[in-house]
Amino acid sequence: MDTRLPEFPKIEIKRYIPELDILNNPIFNVKEKEFLAEFYEFMEENLEKDLQSLEELNYLAEEPIQEKKREIVINFMKKLAEKGYYSTVIDFDEHEVGNVTRNALIALALCGGFWSPNNDRYVNGNWSIEMGRLAGGTLYCNPVNYKANEYQKEKYLIPVIKNGLMAASAMTEFNAGSDIVRIETTLDEREDKIIANGKKLFITNGMLAENIILYGRLNSGRLGGIIVDTEHQQLKNFESTRVRTYGMNDAFVSRLVFDDTEIPKENILDGDGLDIMFHQLTEERLVISAEAIGDSIKKLFYSHSFALQREQFQHKLHQYQIIRFPIAQNIRQTNLFLSALLNYAREIDKRSQIASSKIMANQVMGLKIQTCELAFQSSIDLFRTMGGRAFSEQYCNQFGLHDAYCMVHGGGSHYVLEDAESRRLFRTKN
Numbered sequence: 001m002d003t004r005l006p007e008f009p010k011i012e013i014k015r016y017i018p019e020l021d022i023l024n025n026p027i028f029n030v031k032e033k034e035f036l037a038e039f040y041e042f043m044e045e046n047l048e049k050d051l052q053s054l055e056e057l058n059y060l061a062e063e064p065i066q067e068k069k070r071e072i073v074i075n076f077m078k079k080l081a082e083k084g085y086y087s088t089v090i091d092f093d094e095h096e097v098g099n100v101t102r103n104a105l106i107a108l109a110l111c112g113g114f115w116s117p118n119n120d121r122y123v124n125g126n127w128s129i130e131m132g133r134l135a136g137g138t139l140y141c142n143p144v145n146y147k148a149n150e151y152q153k154e155k156y157l158i159p160v161i162k163n164g165l166m167a168a169s170a171m172t173e174f175n176a177g178s179d180i181v182r183i184e185t186t187l188d189e190r191e192d193k194i195i196a197n198g199k200k201l202f203i204t205n206g207m208l209a210e211n212i213i214l215y216g217r218l219n220s221g222r223l224g225g226i227i228v229d230t231e232h233q234q235l236k237n238f239e240s241t242r243v244r245t246y247g248m249n250d251a252f253v254s255r256l257v258f259d260d261t262e263i264p265k266e267n268i269l270d271g272d273g274l275d276i277m278f279h280q281l282t283e284e285r286l287v288i289s290a291e292a293i294g295d296s297i298k299k300l301f302y303s304h305s306f307a308l309q310r311e312q313f314q315h316k317l318h319q320y321q322i323i324r325f326p327i328a329q330n331i332r333q334t335n336l337f338l339s340a341l342l343n344y345a346r347e348i349d350k351r352s353q354i355a356s357s358k359i360m361a362n363q364v365m366g367l368k369i370q371t372c373e374l375a376f377q378s379s380i381d382l383f384r385t386m387g388g389r390a391f392s393e394q395y396c397n398q399f400g401l402h403d404a405y406c407m408v409h410g411g412g413s414h415y416v417l418e419d420a421e422s423r424r425l426f427r428t429k430n
Contacts, residue, residue: 020334050072051129085133211227296375
């Protein structure tokens with residue numbers, strides 16, 4: 001059964017907004033624009049139909065849609081991998097744009113979408129599926145590439161990068177949340193095996209993943225990381241189930257249970273688990289910042305378009321200051337954050353060692369917090385602009401209206417850093 005109301009048609013973006021056109025934005029250099037233009041073309045030709053199919057499935061009630069989504073998402077990541085867009089951690093070909101910058105630009109485009117100059121229309125993005133790319137291509141690939149030996153890379157990293165195998169990172173827990181110090185999952189050595197016991201929560205790709213990097217306490221002591229081959233999700237004493245969230249409808253957010261799960265000892269990553277986890281956090285925060293900026297751009301396009309089309313009380317909505325002013329303010333803020341995002345990404349590409357510095361980690365965390373809040377505010381403004389129609393599921397699905405609600409407190413960052421040093425650099429309100 002399709003839950004849409006025929007009286008509520010899709011909102012088509014019919015008007016180009018120069019201030020939100022990244023390809024004409026002077027913040028980006030020529031090579032970055034060329035990379036984005038190539039990705040936009042690839043997205044329009046190869047990915048848009050999949051994105052539309054995922055949206056259409058969200059309108060169906062009383063029908064089994066999970067398996068259909070699973071197939072689309074898995075094939076989607078394979079398409080990205082064929083072009084080197086799934087993970088940027090290893091350069092099989094030389095690129096004129098750095099790894100971290102490319103990762104951020106892919107996230108920006110895939111999450112937000114773009115105005116197609118060729119077809120004079122807007123190609124919609126999807127934050128949910130970009131989170132799946134982040135989980136496998138960054139949160140899994142970066143730490144594995146950092147500490148894996150040659151055997152581990154050949155068996156568990158290269159197939160993910162080149163073939164787009166689904167992968168995940170299992171850090172967050174039920175009681176500890178993202179508080180790494182309180183991780184309770186245990187990894188106990190027994191002869192040539194590691195026995196894993198524990199539960200993980202909110203693990204994107206968890207129930208799709210072929211490989212998972214699992215963090216836990218080695219022999220109840222220091223933190224360690226180990227690669228889990230899920231054997232096509234059939235690993236003995238391992239369970240993965242879907243977690244339903246208010247937004248992110250196309251991300252396979254999961255609960256994982258390890259109950260005396262046997263993992264080969266040779267899969268342990270060398271080094272301290274805390275160091276392995278933190279190795280990828282700065283880039284992750286940059287990518288999430290790019291996702292949030294992309295989502296804001298998408299919401300601003302829809303807010304602007306609907307305000308121009310909809311008439312209330314003999315006036316177009318854009319003629320009302322309460323509608324027009326927040327849109328203009330968010331457009332200005334978006335461009336400020338874009339500049340910060342690019343500067344950080346470029347610097348890390350030039351000097352990779354600064355990605356591990358506490359100063360850079362603080363600054364990037366501040367950017368992540370504020371960009372997620374911008375995406376949240378842009379969703380609220382779109383909700384206000386839409387009026388009662390925003391309560392309907394069909395518009396929530398079309399816009400990904402609830403996605404920012406899932407991200408605004410992501411990783412515990414808002415609770416921990418509400419008044420912390422990292423936030424001061426990006427404070428925009430008194």
